[in-house]
Amino acid sequence: MAKTLFRWLFVPLLLIAAGIVISVYTVNNPTDSLVARALTYDSILKSLREHLWLMLVSMIGAIVVGVLVGIMLSRPKLYYLGRGVENVVNVGQTIPSLAILALFFTIIGLGFRVAVFALFLYSILPILRNTFAGIINVPDSIIESARGMGMSPFRILTLIELPLAFPIIVAGIRTAIVINVGAATLATFIAAGGLGELIVIGLSLRRDMIVLTGASLAALTAIILDYLIGQVEAKVVKWV
Amino acid sequence: MIKIENVTKKFPGMEIPAVKDLNLEIKEGDICVLVGPSGCGKTTTMKMINRIHEPTSGSIYIDGQDALKMNPIKLRLDIGYVIQEIGLFPHMTIEENVATVPNEKKWPKEKTKKKVAEMLTLVGLDPELHGKRYPSELSGGQRQRVGVARAMATDPPIMLMDEPFGAVDPITRAKLQNEFLRIQERVGKTIVFVTHDIDEAIKMGDTIAVMRDGELVQHASPNDLLSAPADEFVSSLVGRNRSIKRLHLIRIREILSDLDRPKPAKVDTSVDDIRKQLDESDIRSVMVVDRDNKLKGIIGINDLKKKTGEQAADYIQELDQSVTSDATLNDALSVMLECGEGYVAVVNEDDQYQGTITLGDLLNVVKEDE
Amino acid sequence: MSQGINIYLYFSKVFTGDMFMAVGQDRPGLISRTVTYIGRRSDLIWDLLLEHLWLIIVSISIAVVVSVILGVIISYKSSLAATVLTICQIMMTIPSMAMLAFMVPFFGIGFTTGVVALILYSLLPIVRNTYTGIKEISPAVVESAVGMGMTEWRVLTKIKIPLARPVIMAGIRTATVMIVGIGAIAAYVGAGGLGELIFQGISRSHEPMIIVGAIGVSIIALAFDFVLSWGERRLAAVGKVREAKQ
Ligand SMILES: Nc1ncnc2c1ncn2[C@@H]1O[C@H](COP(=O)(O)OP(=O)(O)OP(=O)(O)O)[C@@H](O)[C@H]1O
Ligand SMILES: [Mg+2]
Numbered sequence: 001m002a003k004t005l006f007r008w009l010f011v012p013l014l015l016i017a018a019g020i021v022i023s024v025y026t027v028n029n030p031t032d033s034l035v036a037r038a039l040t041y042d043s044i045l046k047s048l049r050e051h052l053w054l055m056l057v058s059m060i061g062a063i064v065v066g067v068l069v070g071i072m073l074s075r076p077k078l079y080y081l082g083r084g085v086e087n088v089v090n091v092g093q094t095i096p097s098l099a100i101l102a103l104f105f106t107i108i109g110l111g112f113r114v115a116v117f118a119l120f121l122y123s124i125l126p127i128l129r130n131t132f133a134g135i136i137n138v139p140d141s142i143i144e145s146a147r148g149m150g151m152s153p154f155r156i157l158t159l160i161e162l163p164l165a166f167p168i169i170v171a172g173i174r175t176a177i178v179i180n181v182g183a184a185t186l187a188t189f190i191a192a193g194g195l196g197e198l199i200v201i202g203l204s205l206r207r208d209m210i211v212l213t214g215a216s217l218a219a220l221t222a223i224i225l226d227y228l229i230g231q232v233e234a235k236v237v238k239w240v
Numbered sequence: 241m242i243k244i245e246n247v248t249k250k251f252p253g254m255e256i257p258a259v260k261d262l263n264l265e266i267k268e269g270d271i272c273v274l275v276g277p278s279g280c281g282k283t284t285t286m287k288m289i290n291r292i293h294e295p296t297s298g299s300i301y302i303d304g305q306d307a308l309k310m311n312p313i314k315l316r317l318d319i320g321y322v323i324q325e326i327g328l329f330p331h332m333t334i335e336e337n338v339a340t341v342p343n344e345k346k347w348p349k350e351k352t353k354k355k356v357a358e359m360l361t362l363v364g365l366d367p368e369l370h371g372k373r374y375p376s377e378l379s380g381g382q383r384q385r386v387g388v389a390r391a392m393a394t395d396p397p398i399m400l401m402d403e404p405f406g407a408v409d410p411i412t413r414a415k416l417q418n419e420f421l422r423i424q425e426r427v428g429k430t431i432v433f434v435t436h437d438i439d440e441a442i443k444m445g446d447t448i449a450v451m452r453d454g455e456l457v458q459h460a461s462p463n464d465l466l467s468a469p470a471d472e473f474v475s476s477l478v479g480r481n482r483s484i485k486r487l488h489l490i491r492i493r494e495i496l497s498d499l500d501r502p503k504p505a506k507v508d509t510s511v512d513d514i515r516k517q518l519d520e521s522d523i524r525s526v527m528v529v530d531r532d533n534k535l536k537g538i539i540g541i542n543d544l545k546k547k548t549g550e551q552a553a554d555y556i557q558e559l560d561q562s563v564t565s566d567a568t569l570n571d572a573l574s575v576m577l578e579c580g581e582g583y584v585a586v587v588n589e590d591d592q593y594q595g596t597i598t599l600g601d602l603l604n605v606v607k608e609d610e
Numbered sequence: 611m612s613q614g615i616n617i618y619l620y621f622s623k624v625f626t627g628d629m630f631m632a633v634g635q636d637r638p639g640l641i642s643r644t645v646t647y648i649g650r651r652s653d654l655i656w657d658l659l660l661e662h663l664w665l666i667i668v669s670i671s672i673a674v675v676v677s678v679i680l681g682v683i684i685s686y687k688s689s690l691a692a693t694v695l696t697i698c699q700i701m702m703t704i705p706s707m708a709m710l711a712f713m714v715p716f717f718g719i720g721f722t723t724g725v726v727a728l729i730l731y732s733l734l735p736i737v738r739n740t741y742t743g744i745k746e747i748s749p750a751v752v753e754s755a756v757g758m759g760m761t762e763w764r765v766l767t768k769i770k771i772p773l774a775r776p777v778i779m780a781g782i783r784t785a786t787v788m789i790v791g792i793g794a795i796a797a798y799v800g801a802g803g804l805g806e807l808i809f810q811g812i813s814r815s816h817e818p819m820i821i822v823g824a825i826g827v828s829i830i831a832l833a834f835d836f837v838l839s840w841g842e843r844r845l846a847a848v849g850k851v852r853e854a855k856q
Contacts, residue, residue: 094831096791099824102808106640106817106824145327148290148400149341149390150316163331178703185707186795189812199711203799208715215711219704226703239331239374 050193058119066124070131097183115192123176130172134165181222241268247298258284260454271431273445281454282434320391320399328375335371359389381412402434443488493565507553533592647818662803673732681740698734706792724801732785739781743774776846783838790831
C-alpha cells in the first residue's frame, strides 16, 4: 500500500523538488538588484498561492456544475436540449482562452474574482460535454437489462451510468485542467495575479531569470496536475 | 400463470402496430417459445410482460394479478430477464453482476454471496475461477451463462429470455440448451423464450407460439405443430424435413434403455477375451471403459489381428466426441456427421459410459414416425 | 453581488431597447463605440488580422511538414513512438504563456519566438494522428501492396499516407484552431496579430479595442475550424467513394 502510494507520488515529488530547487537557486543567486527585488520567497509563494487558488476554486466549481448539468441534460426529457448544448459547447471551446478572459474583462472588469468566474465557465465546457457524451453512450442493452431487473432510474444512474461514463468524465476533467492551467497563467493580464505575473514582470524588466522562474513553476504545476489526473485515469478503470 | 389478453402495441411514429391483438396463455412451469421471422414482434411481446414496453391496449395478468397496475419495479424484481445482447455490466465483476437483483432486494451479504456461488456453479462456471473476472475476460458462451445465472439469482418464478443462446457457435449452443433444460427440470420455472430458430423452438419448448407480422399464428405443442401446422406459413417455417426435426424432440435417454448393446470391455481385459466377445456377438468393435466405468475409447476387430496375450489398453482408439444422455437425437446425429462415423458413445456428466447410439437407431426412430 | 449587477448592466447595455446608447449615461453604448472604432481604425485592424493569419499559416505549414515526417518515422520505429509522443504530450501541457516565456531568452522578442512556440504546440496533434492514422490501416492492405511488388517508398506515398489522410487532417484542424488562440497570446512577446489589440486595450482600458481583438481571434478560430472540418469530411468522403468503387 505504502509502496504503491510512493510510486504514485514519486514523479510529482521529484517535480516539486525541482520547483523548490529552482526557486531557492534564483532567490539566492539574483543576477542584479532588480531581480533580487522581484524574486523573493514571499513574491514567489504569493504568485504560486494565487495561481493554485485560482485553479482550485474554478476547477471545483466547474467539476460540480459540469457533471451535474451533464447528468441533467442526459435525462431522456432533456436529451434534445443536451444535443443543442453540445453544439454550443463545441463553439465555446473553439474560442481562445485569451479572448474569453478579455471579454469578461469588458463585461465585469478586473480582478481575481473575474478571472475565477471566466476560468470556471471555460472549464465547464469539456466536463459537461464529456459527462453528457459518456452517459449517452452507455449501450442501450445495458440500461435495458438493468431496467428489466427492476433497478430504479436513480440506481441505474449511480450504479451503471456514472461508473461506465467515469473514464470519459475523467478525460474531460483532464482536458479542463490543462486548459485551466494555461488560462490561469493569463489571469495576470486582468490583474488576478498568479505565476503569469512573474513572467510579465520579467518581460517588462527584461530580466530572463524572472521570466524563466515564472515559466518553470507554471510548467511544473501543469505537468504535475496532468500527471496525477493521468494516473487516476489509468489506474481506476479495471474492466476494459 | 401468464395471460396476455387482446394486447396491441403501436410504437409512436410507426404506421402499423408491432404487436396486434395478441392472446396467449402460458401455464405454470412451461417453457413457451415465441418464434417467427425477424421483426415479427417477439421481443416486443416479451418486453411488455415486464413493462419495458407498455402495451397500447389490452391487459396482461400474472398469477391472476393485473401486471399493468403493479409497481413496475416490484414486478421486474420477480421476473428474471435475459436480453438478446446479454447486457452484462462491463464495470462489474461476474459475482457483482450475478448479485444485481439480490442487492436490489437488499439481501444480507452472506446470503447473496452463497447464492451467487450456487448460481455460478449451477450454470457450470467455477465461482473461484470466474467470479472475480470482468465480462470482457470471458468467452461468448461463458457470458451467456452469466446472463442466465444473473436472471435466476433470486429464484424468480418467471423468466423472460430473448435469444439467450443467440451469440454462440452451434456446438456451444447445443450444450447450453441441454444444460439449461437440465436446470429447468429441477427448478420448473415459467419461461418465455424468444428465438427465430425453429429447431431451437422445437427442442426447448413445451409449447410454441408462432408469430408473423405482430400476430399469433399458432400456439401448440411441438408435436402438434409438426404434425398439424395451422397454415402455409407455419408449415414452411417448420420446413420439409419434419421427421428429421422430430429428432429434436426425443432425448437419447428415452431410447437408450430399449437398445440391446454389448457390454463395454474393461481396459485390463486381455486381447483374446475381447476377440472372443466380438466373435460371439458378431459385431466389429466394442467400447472400452476403465474401472470407474469412464469411457476410454473404442477397439475394432481389425486392430486386434494377430495380437495375443496383451491388454486391451494398448490398442484403444480415442474418440473425438461423445454426447450426454440428455442430448437430443439430433445432437447425436450432428456428432456422427461431424466425426464421419456411424455411431456415437453416450456418457453422463462424469464421463461414465452409458451406451452407444448408431445411425441405424436413428433411422428406426424416423421410420416409426411415418 | 456587484458583479451580478455589472453583468446585468452589461447585457442591458448590449441587448435591450437602447442598443446604441448606454442606459442612463450620455456616453454612447458599447456596440456603437465598437462600430465607430472599427470604422476609424479599419486599416490597423486589417493589418493585424493579416499578420495574425500569416503567423498561423507560417507556423502550421512548417509544423505539418515536421510532424508528418516525425509521425511517419515513429510509425516505422515503434521503439521511438512512446517517447516521442510523451514528449509532445508534456509540451502541450505546458501553459502557452510559459512556453512563450521560455522562448524569449533564446529567440528574443518578435515573430520568430511566436512561430517557434506555435510549431511546438502543433506537434502533438499532428504527430499523434499521423502515427495512429498509419497504424490503423489494415495490415492486409499493406501486405497486398507489398505482395504486388511495390517498394516501401511507394507503399508509403501511394497507400499509407493517402489512407491516413483524413486522420492527419483532423490533427491539423485541432492544431490550427489551438494555435489561433496561442497566436493571440504570442502578441505579448512581439509576434504581432490581433492579440495586440487585446493587450493594448486592456492596458488602456479601451473596451472597443479588446472586443475587436477578442471577437476577431474567435472568428478566425471558428472559420479555420469550419473550413478544415469541411476539408476533413471531404477527404473522408472521397476515401469512402474510392473504397466503394473497388
Ligand atoms: N423501440 C422501438 N421503437 C419503434 N419501433 C420499434 C421499437 N422496437 C421494435 N420496433 C419495431 O417493432 C417491430 C417488432 O420488433 P421486435 O423487436 O419485437 O422484433 P423481433 O421479432 O424481436 O425481431 P428479431 O428476431 O430481429 O429480434 C419491428 O418492426 C421493429 O422495427
Ligand atoms: Mg428480438
